[in-house]
Amino acid sequence: MAVGYQDSLATILAATGHNPETTGFSETNLRYNYAVDSKRARDISAAAAVRLAAQTAWVPQESDQNPEPIMVAPPADWDADTAAAILGTVAELVTGAAARPMAFGAYLTAPDNVAPAAAPEKHSDPTAFTDAEVLQVTQQSEFINDLTALMVPDSSIALTRYGFTLPLRRDLLQALSLNERRAMTRYSDAAEATSQRLAGSRAALSELRSSVDLIPPGNVYTRTSPSSPLLIVARNGLPLPVETTIDFSGPEGARLNVPGALRIPARGSVTVQMTADLPETSRSTDLKLYLASTSGQPISQPVDIAVRTTRFAVNGWLAAAALVLAGLLVVIAVRGARGSPPSERKRKPAQPRSKRSDRRTT
Structure with a gap:
């Protein structure tokens, strides 16, 4: 009814x-x-x-x-x-x-004989929100839910994750207020206020999401061997710890060995050590690393890194020994050439004895 x-x-x-x-x-x-x-x-x-x-x-x-x-x-x-x-x-x-x-x-009490409710007559509602406004509110609501699920409670922190995101939810409710939109003289101002509030909420969400990201020491890694570790820093600017994972995208055959779950402390950072199995056909492999939620949803901007493996890494020690041995042989050859007399050199004739010396001997 x-x-x-x-x-x-x-x-x-x-x-x-x-x-x-x-x-x-x-x-x-x-x-x-x-x-x-x-x-x-x-x-x-x-x-x-x-x-x-x-x-x-x-x-x-x-x-x-x-x-x-x-x-x-x-x-x-x-x-x-x-x-x-x-x-x-x-x-x-x-x-x-x-x-x-x-x-x-x-x-509101139902009468004795209740007739089936008739379909209401439809009219265009001038106070209704536009599709673009509804879409923005829907997307931001999902972003707030993802941000809330990303944080984990901490007994040493009085703030809860729902209390932290409560002002963002209130902004969405205030943006959907109809009090000013029903008046024709105030509709334009109300629509502009809704747009500004949603823009501010979107900027706040973007800033909060960007506070959890990856910071590589450098965009190019040069490995001396395939087992050399790669280092990357995960940063958390939120007031509560977060649990996330490191995911990547790269060429076919590339695999990144990363920890299964990563806990980043509140207002802190951790250094992650990982190894990579990369195709041997190329000396340089481009990878995109990003933080993802436990459900696999990306939560940070991707970081581009290039991993290079030098040819010296295959037989590094043998090549170094060969270079040292070659250097020693060159030094020995040079010293031998300086010490040996040339074959073309002639001996000097003996000096004749003086007559004074002969007389003294006699």
């Missing part, structure tokens, strides 16, 4: 006050800028509409038929003058026995 109320009466009541509203269930051909009428005139029209609805639903006491109940649905931001005009009319009707009060619970 459906418990309804008079849409025409609700439309006239909504058009009162300083900021008259346009309801989404009003007749399209009867809509206009209600602000062109004075506030006093709109309040008098609303009071007259309440009196007319009571007279229409009134049934003589001799009849067995119960009168149809009427619900007076005032606008959310009506002022004291409008309330005095409408409630004054209701008081006159009750005092003059033209109507009697009824509890809201009794109004």
Whole structure:
């Protein structure tokens, strides 16, 4: 069943006050800028509409038929003058026995014979949010859920993950407020406020998500052997620890051996050591590393690194020994060439003895 109320009466009541509203269930051909009428005139029209609805639903006491109940649905931001005009009319009707009060619970009570609810008449709702606005709220809500699931509770931290993301959820609820959008004079300002709030919420989410990322020591790794480890730093700027994994994308045949689960402390970082099995057909392999949630959803921007394996890594020690031996042979050959006398060199003739020496000998 459906418990309804008079849409025409609700439309006239909504058009009162300083900021008259346009309801989404009003007749399209009867809509206009209600602000062109004075506030006093709109309040008098609303009071007259309440009196007319009571007279229409009134049934003589001799009849067995119960009168149809009427619900007076005032606008959310009506002022004291409008309330005095409408409630004054209701008081006159009750005092003059033209109507009697009824509890809201009794109004919602199902009658004895309930007829099937008819499909409501569809009208274009000028206060409805656009598809782009709904899409933004949906995406940001999913991002908030992913951010909440990424963090893990810590007994030493009083803040909870749901308490941390609560302001972001409140921003979405405030962005979906209809209080200002129902008034034609305030619709543009309300739509602009919604756009600014969603933009601010998106910027805050982007900043929070970018605070959990990878920081490589360098974009190019040169390995001396296939078993040489690769080092990368995982940073967490959130006030709670996060649990994540390191995932990658690369050419076919490349495999990265990383820890299964990685816990990054709050406002801290950890250094991760990993090894890579890369194709041997290429000396350089390009990889994209990123942090992912436990369900595999990427949560950080990818980091590009190039892993290079030198040819010296295969027989490094043998090649070094061969170079040292070759250097020694060269040194020995050079020294031998300097120490040996040349074959073309002739001996000098012996010097003759002087006559003085012969005489002394004699």
